[in-house]
Amino acid sequence: IAGITQAPTSQILAAGRRMTLRCTQDMRHNAMYWYRQDLGLGLRLIHYSNTAGTTGKGEVPDGYSVSRANTDDFPLTLASAVPSQTSVYFCASSPGENIQYFGAGTRLSVL
Amino acid sequence: GQNIDQPTEMTATEGAIVQINCTYQTSGFNGLFWYQQHAGEAPTFLSYNVLDGLEEKGRFSSFLSRSKGYSYLLLKELQMKDSASYLCATMDSNYQLIWGAGTKLIIKP
Numbered sequence: 001i002a003g004i005t006q007a008p009t010s011q012i013l014a015a016g017r018r019m020t021l022r023c024t025q026d027m028r029h030n031a032m033y034w035y036r037q038d039l040g041l042g043l044r045l046i047h048y049s050n051t052a053g054t055t056g057k058g059e060v061p062d063g064y065s066v067s068r069a070n071t072d073d074f075p076l077t078l079a080s081a082v083p084s085q086t087s088v089y090f091c092a093s094s095p096g097e098n099i100q101y102f103g104a105g106t107r108l109s110v111l
Numbered sequence: 112g113q114n115i116d117q118p119t120e121m122t123a124t125e126g127a128i129v130q131i132n133c134t135y136q137t138s139g140f141n142g143l144f145w146y147q148q149h150a151g152e153a154p155t156f157l158s159y160n161v162l163d164g165l166e167e168k169g170r171f172s173s174f175l176s177r178s179k180g181y182s183y184l185l186l187k188e189l190q191m192k193d194s195a196s197y198l199c200a201t202m203d204s205n206y207q208l209i210w211g212a213g214t215k216l217i218i219k220p
Contacts, residue, residue: 058207097141
């Protein structure tokens with residue numbers, strides 16, 4: 001089934017630990033995005049990639065890094081997790097400057 | 112600055128009509144999107160407006176006035192499954208989406 005797959009679906013993480021959230025799409029979309037969603041706030045862009053090999057910083061990039069080695073994969077890494085990174089993380093992809101399609105999300109708790 | 116405002120919560124009755132408003136101020140404008148998000152799930156695309164006017168798609172319609180920085184989502188013949196959050200987002204000059212906090216719509220029988 002075509003779409004975006006995120007893993008894990010949920011995770012509890014000790015503060016200071018390193019964590020990589022995985023995102024894979026099979027729609028051959030050029031653009032991919034990582035958002036976090038917190039109660040009472042809109043989706044906030046962490047990092048994005050307009051095409052394989054390029055990445056850019058969004059609104060809230062601090063504490064996060066990404067890579068885009070190929071079209072399909074766009075992992076998000078928390079180098080040293082902090083409690084303020086407790087959130088729901090959504091990966092999205094888009095064929096261009098257009099509709100974004102979202103994965104099911106990863107619920108992360110940092111204790 | 113960039114800002115998107117929409118009501119936090121609305122309540123409506125099954126079978127009725129509800130209008131969810133969204134006002135925006137963004138640097139550059141390349142269209143306005145509405146997404147639906149059920150609790151615990153991913154946002155899913157509903158509509159896209161780039162020109163002024165009304166776009167109708169089944170029970171859902173979306174309106175845009177660029178001069179007023181205003182949009183609304185109109186839901187007709189409400190069903191219980193329409194209980195969800197509705198997210199308004201504008202696409203800025205860099206083709207990035209700027210999101211409102213969402214409107215939680217509660218449908219009562």
